[in-house]
Structure formats: structure tokens, C-alpha cells
Amino acid sequence: MEQSLDRTIALLSRTPAALDALLRDLPEEWTRGSEGGNTWSAFDVVGHLIDGERVDWMPRAKMVLQFGESRTFEPFDREQHLSQTAGKSLEQLLDEFARLRAENLEELRSLNLRQEDLERRGRHPTFGVVTLSQLLATWADHDLTHLHQISRILAHQYREAVGPWSRFLGVLQCQGHSSM
Amino acid sequence: MEQSLDRTIALLSRTPAALDALLRDLPEEWTRGSEGGNTWSAFDVVGHLIDGERVDWMPRAKMVLQFGESRTFEPFDREQHLSQTAGKSLEQLLDEFARLRAENLEELRSLNLRQEDLERRGRHPTFGVVTLSQLLATWADHDLTHLHQISRILAHQYREAVGPWSRFLGVLQCQGHSSM
Numbered sequence: 295m296e297q298s299l300d301r302t303i304a305l306l307s308r309t310p311a312a313l314d315a316l317l318r319d320l321p322e323e324w325t326r327g328s329e330g331g332n333t334w335s336a337f338d339v340v341g342h343l344i345d346g347e348r349v350d351w352m353p354r355a356k357m358v359l360q361f362g363e364s365r366t367f368e369p370f371d372r373e374q375h376l377s378q379t380a381g382k383s384l385e386q387l388l389d390e391f392a393r394l395r396a397e398n399l400e401e402l403r404s405l406n407l408r409q410e411d412l413e414r415r416g417r418h419p420t421f422g423v424v425t426l427s428q429l430l431a432t433w434a435d436h437d438l439t440h441l442h443q444i445s446r447i448l449a450h451q452y453r454e455a456v457g458p459w460s461r462f463l464g465v466l467q468c469q470g471h472s473s474m
Numbered sequence: 475m476e477q478s479l480d481r482t483i484a485l486l487s488r489t490p491a492a493l494d495a496l497l498r499d500l501p502e503e504w505t506r507g508s509e510g511g512n513t514w515s516a517f518d519v520v521g522h523l524i525d526g527e528r529v530d531w532m533p534r535a536k537m538v539l540q541f542g543e544s545r546t547f548e549p550f551d552r553e554q555h556l557s558q559t560a561g562k563s564l565e566q567l568l569d570e571f572a573r574l575r576a577e578n579l580e581e582l583r584s585l586n587l588r589q590e591d592l593e594r595r596g597r598h599p600t601f602g603v604v605t606l607s608q609l610l611a612t613w614a615d616h617d618l619t620h621l622h623q624i625s626r627i628l629a630h631q632y633r634e635a636v637g638p639w640s641r642f643l644g645v646l647q648c649q650g651h652s653s654m
Contacts, residue, residue, distance in 0.1 A: 471647035
């Protein structure tokens with residue numbers, strides 16, 4: 295399926311409410327547990343999504359429109375949130391994510407992008423030329439990567455509790471594949 | 475983390491609203507698309523979750539309490555929903571899932587299970603003796619397996635649209651691992 299603004303916005307506008315319904319007031323044994331070692335908890339993932347709203351998606355989209363291929367995107371610090379979320383509650387993070395996402399989608403709509411704008415090209419620090427359309431599609435799939443990750447992190451908390459069913463539950467076989 | 479009724483119910487009670495927030499009125503290009511061949515769409519997964527509410531989780535829990543290890547669970551037909559959801563809308567399925575889940579959790583609460591009940595043993599057709607506690611933990615992780623699957627199915631719809639980012643998006647590397 296091709297990227298379209300309507301499809302992308304339809305998905306992006308739903309993620310905050312979906313995460314809210316899943317995570318708000320869920321006991322902290324679920325939301326603060328990680329997959330071990332330095333891996334992220336569901337709380338950490340929401341912090342990372344907030345960073346994306348602040349410094350990644352819309353700033354990059356505007357950079358493509360303003361500078362095209364002549365300026366390379368700033369690399370995105372994937373650990374930034376770990377210092378910025380300390381002392382906050384998950385409920386505060388969910389509110390902040392919802393607010394930032396709503397503001398960003400309002401700004402995206404206000405750009406009134408036409409097909410020729412979506413075909414404009416920018417420059418990614420790792421893999422070179424990309425289109426604005428690819429960037430917007432990636433914003434949506436990035437939400438889904440982290441919903442996929444959150445479901446895996448939560449399921450991990452019951453890895454022992456499910457007993458022999460662990461062999462049959464797909465999510466418990468997933469080793470995680472995320473590099474963004 | 476150990477299974478507890480409060481933790482399990484906290485998770486189980488949130489899944490219908492999370493899926494509703496993600497999927498209701500999302501364009502059908504997202505919700506009816508599969509991962510190719512005979513794989514399931516997000517619509518199909520919700521149908522499967524409805525089947526679980528009808529014939530799997532609470533019937534098995536009650537069988538453990540009533541018959542212990544003396545009676546083996548009925549095998550669960552994972553394809554049943556494919557005939558029962560034809561002609562329905564996704565919105566109807568989401569409503570049905572929410573209603574059945576609420577009814578089942580009300581019944582689960584009404585059983586007033588004590589720790590000794592949770593340790594009672596039943597018999598699974600494939601791997602033999604399991605406890606009621608393991609069954610309830612599996613109910614929760616089964617939700618998460620399918621949230622994990624739905625996020626992967628949706629992300630797949632933009633596999634081409636994201637262009638070079640496809641190498642970096644974890645969800646697009648996931649091959650699926652589900653056998654239940």
C-alpha cells in the first residue's frame with residue numbers, strides 16, 4: 295500500500311489513545327519491568343516516542359521542505375529520554391505524548407502537502423537520499439515498531455508464569471529486532 | 475513476576491479498549507490487509523480473540539476447578555472465527571470482544587479464587603499438566619501475542635512505503651512466531 299497523508303495521519307492519530315488505554319494505571323510491575331539488563335521498560339518506550347515528537351519527525355519533514363538534499367538530518371539520540379523522564383509518572387508521559395502528537399499532526403495538516411511535496415527528497419545521515427513520503431510512512435511504522443516492542447516487554451513479565459505455554463506464545467519467541 | 479489475579483485482570487481488562495483505540499474506523503487498507511497468502515489481517519485477529527473468549531479461557535478455567543486433571547481441555551480451533559466473522563464489520567467485532575471480555579472478567583472475579591485454587595491442576599491436550607495460575611497468565615500473554623501480531627501486520631502494509639528505513643524498523647524484521 296502506498297503512503298498517503300490520510301492513511302498516515304489515521305494511524306498516527308490513534309497511537310496515543312491506544313497506548314493510553316493499554317498502559318494508564320496498569321500496575322507498575324507491568325510498566326516498569328524491562329526485558330533484563332539495559333533493555334527498556336514500557337515506560338522508557340513512551341519516553342522515546344516523546345523524543346521523536348520533539349526532535350525527529352516534524353523537524354525532519356520541515357528540513358526536507360526547506361533544504362531538500364542540501365542539509366543532512368541531525369542524528370536522533372535514542373537514549374535522550376532516559377535523562378528527561380526521570381521523576382515523571384507514566385501518566386505524565388502519556389499526556390505529554392498525546393499533546394505533542396496532536397500538535398504535530400495539526401502542523402502537518404496545516405502544511406497542505408501536495409503529491410509533489412511528498413516526492414521531495416532529503417538526506418539521511420546513514421542511508422542518504424530519502425523522500426518526504428518515506429519519512430512520513432516511517433513515522434507510522436515507528437509507532438508500530440514500538441507497540442510491537444511494548445507488547446513484547448509486557449509479555450516478558452509473565453514469561454515464567456505461563457509455564458509450559460511459553461513455547462506456544464509467539465511474542466515470547468520474539469528476540470526483538472529494533473535498531474530504531 | 476508471579477501471576478496474580480489483580481495483575482492479570484488489570485491487563486485483560488485493558489486490551490479491548492486498546493484495540494478499539496487503535497483500530498476503530500481506521501481505513502480498511504490498514505485493517506483488512508494481511509501479511510500475504512493465508513495469513514491473518516488485523517480484522518481476523520480480533521475474530522480469533524473473540525473465539526478465545528467464547529470457547530477457550532473461561533471454559534478451561536472452570537474445567538480445571540470442576541474436573542482437575544481428570545478431564546483434558548478441548549483442543550482450540552484456531553480457524554473457527556474465519557467462518558463466523560464473514561459479513562461483520564470490524565466495529566461489530568470490537569464491540570463483541572469488549573462485551574465478552576467484560577462478561578468473562580465479571581465471572582472470573584465472581585469465582586473469588588484463593589491461592590489454593592490457583593494452584594489447582596488441569597490437563598492440556600498437548601503438554602499435559604498445567605495449573606490454573608498458568609492458564610490465567612497465558613490468557614494475558616495471549617492478548618499480548620496478538621497485539622504484537624497486529625502491530626506487525628499493520629506495519630507490513632507500509633513495508634514498501636518506508637523505503638530504506640525498512641532495514642531499521644524492528645517490526646519489519648519480525649517473521650512472526652505465533653502458534654497460538
